[in-house]
Amino acid sequence: MTGITLAGQARIISVFFMANTILVGGQWGDEGKGRIIDVLAEKSDYVVRYQGGNNAGHEVHIGDAVYVLHLIPSGILHPGKVCVIGNGVVVDPVALVDEIKNLRRQGIRITPQNLVISETAHLVLPYHKLLDAERESRKGAQKIGTTKRGIGPAYGDKAARIGIRVLDLLKTARFREKLRTRIEENNAILRAGGGKPLSFDAVCAECLRAGRFLRPFIRNGVTLLHDAMRQRKNILFEGAQGTLLDIDFGTYPYVTSSHPTAGGACVGSGIPPTCIDRVVGVVKAYTTRVGEGPFPTQYDDELGTEIQKIGDEFGRTTGRGRRCGWFDSVVVRYAQQINGINDLAVTKLDVLDHLSELKICVAYRNGRKAYRTIPMDLDDLRRCKPVYETYKGWQTSTKQVRRYRDLPLNARTYLAAISRHCGAPISIVSVGPRRHETVLVRNSS
Ligand code: GDP
Ligand code: IMO
Ligand code: MG
Numbered sequence: 001m002t003g004i005t006l007a008g009q010a011r012i013i014s015v016f017f018m019a020n021t022i023l024v025g026g027q028w029g030d031e032g033k034g035r036i037i038d039v040l041a042e043k044s045d046y047v048v049r050y051q052g053g054n055n056a057g058h059e060v061h062i063g064d065a066v067y068v069l070h071l072i073p074s075g076i077l078h079p080g081k082v083c084v085i086g087n088g089v090v091v092d093p094v095a096l097v098d099e100i101k102n103l104r105r106q107g108i109r110i111t112p113q114n115l116v117i118s119e120t121a122h123l124v125l126p127y128h129k130l131l132d133a134e135r136e137s138r139k140g141a142q143k144i145g146t147t148k149r150g151i152g153p154a155y156g157d158k159a160a161r162i163g164i165r166v167l168d169l170l171k172t173a174r175f176r177e178k179l180r181t182r183i184e185e186n187n188a189i190l191r192a193g194g195g196k197p198l199s200f201d202a203v204c205a206e207c208l209r210a211g212r213f214l215r216p217f218i219r220n221g222v223t224l225l226h227d228a229m230r231q232r233k234n235i236l237f238e239g240a241q242g243t244l245l246d247i248d249f250g251t252y253p254y255v256t257s258s259h260p261t262a263g264g265a266c267v268g269s270g271i272p273p274t275c276i277d278r279v280v281g282v283v284k285a286y287t288t289r290v291g292e293g294p295f296p297t298q299y300d301d302e303l304g305t306e307i308q309k310i311g312d313e314f315g316r317t318t319g320r321g322r323r324c325g326w327f328d329s330v331v332v333r334y335a336q337q338i339n340g341i342n343d344l345a346v347t348k349l350d351v352l353d354h355l356s357e358l359k360i361c362v363a364y365r366n367g368r369k370a371y372r373t374i375p376m377d378l379d380d381l382r383r384c385k386p387v388y389e390t391y392k393g394w395q396t397s398t399k400q401v402r403r404y405r406d407l408p409l410n411a412r413t414y415l416a417a418i419s420r421h422c423g424a425p426i427s428i429v430s431v432g433p434r435r436h437e438t439v440l441v442r443n444s445s
Contacts, residue, residue, distance in 0.1 A: 019277035020237075020271065021044070021237065021277065021278045022237040022262045022265045023040065023238055023239055023279075024243060024279065024281055024335070025260060025283075026242065026243055026332045026339070026341065027243070027328075027331055028244045028287070028295075029242040029245055029260075030290065030313075030322060031282040032282055032345075032347030032348060032430060033058055034058025034238075035058075035430060036280070037073070037074040037075060037236065037238050039438055040280070041075040041078045042078060044075065044235065045081065045228065045233035046075075046233055047073040047081055047083050047236045048225065048265075048269050049083075050239070050269045051088040051264045052258050053071065053124055053150075053151050054070035054092050054095045054099070055151045055256060055317060056071070056317065057070055057315060057316030058070075058074050058240070060074055060077055062434070067108070069103075070095065071091060071096050071099055072096075072100070072103065075236065076108060076110060076115065079109065079114075080114070082116065083114060084117075084118065085115075085121060085221075086268045086270075087221055087222070088121070088258065088268020089118070090122050090124045090150075090151060091123055092123070092129075093123060093169065093210035093214060095124075096210070096214065097210045100213075115217050116217060118166065118219070118222075118269075119165070119166050119170075121165065121221075122154055122155075122158045122164070123207075125150070125164065125182070125207065126206075127150075127153070127187075127198055127203075128150030129149065129150035130195060131150070131186065132146055132149070134193050144293070145254075145290070145291030145320075147315075147317050148318075151256060152256075154257075155258060162182065166218055170215060170218065175211070179200065186198070229271070237265040239261075240260060242335075243281075243335035245260055246261045246338075248261075249338050254291065254378075279339050280341070280345055281332070281335055281339060282344075282347060283344055283418075283422075284346070285346050285347065285348050285351065285352055285414075286311075286324060286325065286327050286351065287324070287326065287328050288323060289325075290315045290318070290320050290322040293378075295325055296386050297361045298323050298324070299326065304324050304325070311348055311351040326361055327358075327360045328386070331374060332344075332422040334373055336423050336424050341422075343424055344422065344424050345427065346418060348430065349398055349411060349430065350397070350432055354395060356393045357392065358390070358391045358393055359391070361387065362387055362388070362389050362421055363386075363387040364381075364384035364386060366380065366385070370387070391413060391417060392413075394409075394410040394414075396408055398431045399431050399437060404440075404441045426441055429441060
């Protein structure tokens with residue numbers, strides 16, 4: 001199979017070449033990772049989440065059914081795949097129980113045979129969520145716009161070596177002891193901020209109840225995945241969030257507290273970098289961002305509202321409207337570098353079907369200074385103005401298209417420009433949220 005790169009320049013990649021594949025978001029999250037995982041999971045044996053928590057919301061449409069995954073890998077929707085919540089994830093045990101129950105209610109089979117929770121993953125506990133909300137409200141206008149799922153405080157405890165892990169849920173006396181210390185310390189912080197303290201008894205009972213439910217799913221994830229590799233199974237790593245939300249490489253401090261980038265897949269699962277065969281970057285055909293922070297290519301209000309509506313750009317975790325903007329190849333080129341993206345999956349092309357003209361940002365400019373890469377100092381980034389190339393729209397529906405060559409010429413020109421500016425071939429284009437609304441790129445002609 002061939003991916004599109006520069007017009008006329010072909011590079012061999014197989015859409016379904018699996019081995020061990022990492023799938024990452026190449027922008028600010030919500031690129032359609034769950035939807036592309038759903039396509040790639042068909043040929044994989046294991047699907048592994050390696051970072052983040054239930055701040056993620058991955059929506060997958062299968063027929064008329066819509067599933068939203070927060071902690072559970074999207075591969076769970078394919079019977080027979082083993083889904084692993086890796087050690088790098090932070091797990092809210094109560095939210096995970098709810099997610100399992102909700103998916104079961106939707107008819108999805110979830111058993112300890114197809115879902116494994118790594119014993120060394122850290123827990124998100126009620127004080128993390130309260131602290132997250134409290135820190136945000138204290139920041140006022142400087143707030144990050146977090147999902148308030150306790151992600152930052154949970155990773156903070158992990159780094160400070162005061163976290164409580166999934167395996168602690170299995171030993172009641174030890175769990176009670178650890179939790180008591182943590183609640184005493186955090187209640188003092190909450191009281192000082194004018195908040196209500198937590199009841200140790202209520203939190204402990206709730207967590208242990210969730211722990212009893214989750215017990216059969218809890219295992220050593222590293223051993224499991226290394227056994228799978230010995231059996232030559234294909235492992236697909238499902239990133240959450242996106243490269244520009246990475247705590248090191250993103251638009252700090254307007255980031256999440258984990259590593260959504262490809263490197264995160266290794267530390268978040270115990271698979272060595274030498275065992276990774278391919279990295280797929282998922283990007284929208286435009287750009288969105290939910291929460292605060294700079295966004296150079298954000299549309300003006302009118303177009304922003306229009307694309308938000310057509311693209312149904314409302315967060316699946318918090319319901320917040322996502323800010324929308326033109327495709328930013330400065331961002332995606334950077335994501336290509338950081339992650340070593342082999343090929344791109346471009347989603348939501350259909351959302352742009354009606355536009356008469358499209359723009360791609362190819363560089364930034366601040367006065368006389370030009371930037372080909374994203375400045376890490378946010379004061380500089382805020383002053384940057386995008387330099388755009390303009391492309392003609394195709395103004396016809398792409399929703400029914402299943403072969404690359406059947407896409408309108410202007411759409412192919414637009415995609416070829418994305419590929420050229422981002423330095424990676426495109427292997428998948430999606431033209432609708434459903435499984436079959438997918439164009440597997442076989443050649444560029
Ligand atoms: P994720 O967090 O990266 O998995 O992305 P989300 O699920 O949060 O957001 C992507 C949204 O776009 C979801 O509502 C998907 O159902 C939807 N979606 C994905 N691909 C397409 C596409 O090609 N066209 C359209 N119209 N919607 C899509
Ligand atoms: P998926 O996996 C988009 C954003 C939040 C906020 C920042 C920090 O669905 O792509 P956090 O709660 O993590 O401390 O919030 O990160 N954010 C996301 N934006 N998609 C996500 O996940 C996100 N997860 C967190 O909006 O700006
Ligand atoms: Mg999402």
